[in-house]
Amino acid sequence: MSSSSTGVTAARLTGEERASPxxxxxxxxxxxxxxxxxxxxxxxTIWTFVMITIFFAAMFAGHLYVIAIVTAVQVxxxxxxxxxxxxPSRARRLKFTKSLNWYFLATTMYFLYGESVIYYFKHxxxxxxVLLPLATHHRFISFMLYIIGHYRFQFTQFAWTxxxxxxxxxxxxxxxxxxxEGMIWFFLxxxxxxxxxxxxxxVGITFGRTQLIKISPNKTVEGxxxxxxxxxxxxxxxxxxxxxxxxxxxxxxxxGANLWTGLECTPNPVFIPHTYHLPVWLSMSRTFTIAxxxxxxxVFATFASLIAPFGGFFASGxxxxxxxxxxxxxxxxxxxxxxxxxxxxxxxxxxxxxxQSFIAVHKASVGGVIETVITGLTPEEQLxxxxxxxxxxxxxxxxxxxxxxxxxxxxxKR
Numbered sequence: 354m355s356s357s358s359t360g361v362t363a364a365r366l367t368g369e370e371r372a373s374p375x376x377x378x379x380x381x382x383x384x385x386x387x388x389x390x391x392x393x394x395x396x397x398t399i400w401t402f403v404m405i406t407i408f409f410a411a412m413f414a415g416h417l418y419v420i421a422i423v424t425a426v427q428v429x430x431x432x433x434x435x436x437x438x439x440x441p442s443r444a445r446r447l448k449f450t451k452s453l454n455w456y457f458l459a460t461t462m463y464f465l466y467g468e469s470v471i472y473y474f475k476h477x478x479x480x481x482x483v484l485l486p487l488a489t490h491h492r493f494i495s496f497m498l499y500i501i502g503h504y505r506f507q508f509t510q511f512a513w514t515x516x517x518x519x520x521x522x523x524x525x526x527x528x529x530x531x532x533x534e535g536m537i538w539f540f541l542x543x544x545x546x547x548x549x550x551x552x553x554x555x556v557g558i559t560f561g562r563t564q565l566i567k568i569s570p571n572k573t574v575e576g577x578x579x580x581x582x583x584x585x586x587x588x589x590x591x592x593x594x595x596x597x598x599x600x601x602x603x604x605x606x607x608x609g610a611n612l613w614t615g616l617e618c619t620p621n622p623v624f625i626p627h628t629y630h631l632p633v634w635l636s637m638s639r640t641f642t643i644a645x646x647x648x649x650x651x652v653f654a655t656f657a658s659l660i661a662p663f664g665g666f667f668a669s670g671x672x673x674x675x676x677x678x679x680x681x682x683x684x685x686x687x688x689x690x691x692x693x694x695x696x697x698x699x700x701x702x703x704x705x706x707x708x709q710s711f712i713a714v715h716k717a718s719v720g721g722v723i724e725t726v727i728t729g730l731t732p733e734e735q736l737x738x739x740x741x742x743x744x745x746x747x748x749x750x751x752x753x754x755x756x757x758x759x760x761x762x763x764x765x766k767r
Contacts, residue, residue, distance in 0.1 A: 390558070396685050401551070404684070404693075412540060415611040419532055419539065424462075427525040429690040431458055433680040434517040437672075454514050456502050461518050464495035465526040473533045473605065475720025479727055489728070521691075521698065528701035534708060535621075537601040541592065541650065542704040545657035546696045548587045553580035553662070566666055581658035588654035592646055596624045623649060623712050649712065656703055661696040668695035736764060 411418040435454050471478055471488050478488045487494070503511075531538040557576025565572040595601045600610070603618035610616050623646045630640050668691065672680065681689025726735055740761070747757045 394558075397554075397687060400685050400687060405547070408543070412536065413612040415609065416532055416536070416605050417608050419536075420529060423525060423528055423532070426690055426694055427462075427521050428458070429683060430521045430680075430694055431517055433683075433689045433691045434521060435514065437675045437677060437680065453502060457499075457514055457518060458522065460495065460498045460502060461522045463498065464492070465522065466529070467491045467495065469526065469529055469533060473530075473720070475718070475724050477720075479720070479723050485727075524698040524702045527705035528697070531701060531705055531708070533605045534705075534713070535602050535604050537592075537595050538704055538708055539701075540595065540601065541588065541653060542657065542700045543697060544591060545584055545588055545654055546661055546700050549580045549584040549658050549662070550693075550696070552583040553577060556580060556583075572662075572666075577658075577662070581655070584658045585651065585654040588650045588657075589647060592650045596644060596646060621712065621714055649707075652707065653704065657696075657700055661700040661703070664696045664699040668692070740764060 407422070411422050467487075468491070471491060475488075478484045528539065528542075531542070553572070553576040555576075556579030557571070557573045560575045560579065561573030563574040565574050565577050598615075599617060599620075600612055600615045602620055602624050603616035606616065606618070607614075624644055626642045626644045628640050628642045668680070672678065679688030680691035683689045684693060687693050726738055730738065743752065743757055743760050746752045747754065
């Protein structure tokens with residue numbers, strides 16, 4: 354019995370040993386470094402075109418869609434940055450810590466979005482019976498909401514959350530203002546960073562030999578310089594095209610506008626060609642005509658190429674600190690949203706500050722006048738303004754005599 358059992362067992366083992374090589378699936382050979390780079394390049398390229406398509410579709414559809422995308426980007430970026438913070442503290446054991454992070458995000462967005470809406474749409478907000486008290490007390494309401502959020506919020510987590518709010522939400526607020534000032538002030542900064550990123554990658558993998566900075570080993574000097582040249586050329590060419598369309602150069606006065614309905618406004622002087630005189634010794638032709646915006650775009654392109662990438666270097670240092678490769682996996686081949694938006698935030702911030710300092714034309718607006726009348730005059734003085742303005746409009750032939758009489762009768766009843 355023993356020898357028989359041993360023989361059967363041996364036969365079974367021999368059969369299993371013979372069958373195992375046939376039934377087991379052979380493991381695929383490991384990919385070479387070239388194949389890995391090729392696969393990453395293909396995936397990255399496909400999703401780059403997907404993002405560009407979504408970007409252009411939203412921009413052509415109207416300002417509201419662009420605002421929605423900017424809002425989604427800042428919310429997802431905030432989520433990714435908060436998620437990487439593994440802060441060893443008692444706050445991690447509090448069930449409502451994550452809820453407080455989102456509460457501070459909502460409060461900050463309420464304050465910043467409210468500031469923008471009140472500033473750019475005073476003529477609508479300040480004459481609405483429901484929105485008027487919210488607008489006039491907006492900052493106090495926001496402050497009280499902010500104070501409420503401090504309840505039992507641990508200090509270390511509190512500091513990290515506020516850093517994320519500043520780096521993402523506050524800077525995204527300026528991008529939002531760029532949209533309201535005119536689509537060109539949103540599109541150009543964004544497209545310049547995208548162009549610089551694309552050509553830095555292409556030139557880098559093609560000609561890159563010299564490492565640019567240690568904390569970002571894939572960045573090369575050749576890619577850095579080559580991308581700068583390509584970005585300047587792209588910026589000059591794209592600016593020349595966008596200046597021809599009022600949809601891009603006009604500030605937002607109708608959130609329902611899109612590329613096909615367009616916008617109407619008096620163009621900013623930077624979009625109007627000027628004639629410049631050159632010294633005789635410098636050129637045979639003493640004059641040339643060009644729009645001032647073409648000079649400004651050189652500054653924008655240079656900042657997008659030489660300064661904005663340091664936002665990416667900062668993000669790389671942050672990722673190294675937390676020992677992670679990417680902030681997330683939202684975009685195949687690219688990593689997380691923050692990995693693609695790290696340069697966009699600082700570029701949008703710069704674009705707003707540059708525009709307000711060197712380009713914006715500051716003049717009285719309808720919303721500004723209404724705000725001054727509401728907040729600075731008594732009801733009797735406001736009525737006097739209405740009487741004087743109606744009489745002026747009648748003298749200019751804008752309103753009829755009958756309309757003026759009806760208005761005067763209505764005012765006498767007060």
